[in-house]
Amino acid sequence: MEVIVKNSYEEMSKLAAEMIAKIVRSKPNAVLGLATGSTPIGTYKELIRMHKEEKLDFSNVTTFNLDEYVALPPTHDQSYRYFMNDNLFNHINIDKKKTHVPDGMAKDIPAFCKWYEEQILKAGGIDVQLLGIGGNGHIAFNEPGSSLGSRTRVKTLDEKTIKDNARFFKTIDEVPKYAITMGIGTIMEARSLILLANKENKADAILKTVEGPITAMVPATIVQLHPKATIITDKAASSKLTREYAEEPSVLKR
Ligand code: F6R
Secondary structure, eight states: OEEEEOSSHHHHHHHHHHHHHHHHHHOTTOEEEEOOSSTTHHHHHHHHHHHHHHOOOOTTOEEEESEEETTOOTTSTTSHHHHHHHHTGGGSOOOGGGEEOOOTTOSSHHHHHHHHHHHHHHTTOOSEEEEOOOTTSOBTTBOTTOOTTOOSEEEEOOHHHHHHHGGGSSSGGGSOSEEEEOOHHHHHTSSOEEEEEOSGGGHHHHHHHHHSOOBTTBGGGGGGGOTTEEEEEOTTTTTTOOSOOBSSOOTTTO
């Protein structure tokens, strides 16, 4: 696991985008695992810039998103499908048919989850999975206590996550209580991981993830076991780390 501490959110986002772009350039039909939330927005902006100014080509790329709220239709402005269209897909030359976001409106959710896993395998597996991290150490919607071997399934959102997400809804009662999420086992099968964290409110979670013991109570700690994981933070999110970390990834990784 490599930990890179950048000076700012912009620099963190630029590096993540550069790492993703490098994969897309070397493998035009790459399979990208994507995340929503506030953290990756800068990375998506940079990928859009690279598409517009440097002709980064997404026409053969396939994507799988980590998660989606149950019972929010794709037209709802807080659904993750809406978020992905708005923040990335509508601005690049990707074929929307190759973009996958879990279907929160699926009638048979267990059957849908099985199908989603099959589609990832059929696409050849995920080349790079982008991750954010919850203040409680969750990855995707795998809340503390989630099985470290879990697969795509429906999860009840943690009280803290509901509170964290309330800022996106008119009232806290409107925040969905359930989500479909890739499992931790699913995420760990990606060929590489990039976990992003910025701001002070992620500092405790990053300390536990980087320097703490692996535990289901902090799901992100599992990335310590991934053979090709990069954690990129800004200064604030890394402020509680006790060791020195690099500002640039090793040449071979970049
Ligand atoms: C979103 C996701 C979540 C977020 C996490 C951090 O697809 O999987 O785990 O990455 O909740 O959210 P932000 O980036 O809004 O702080």
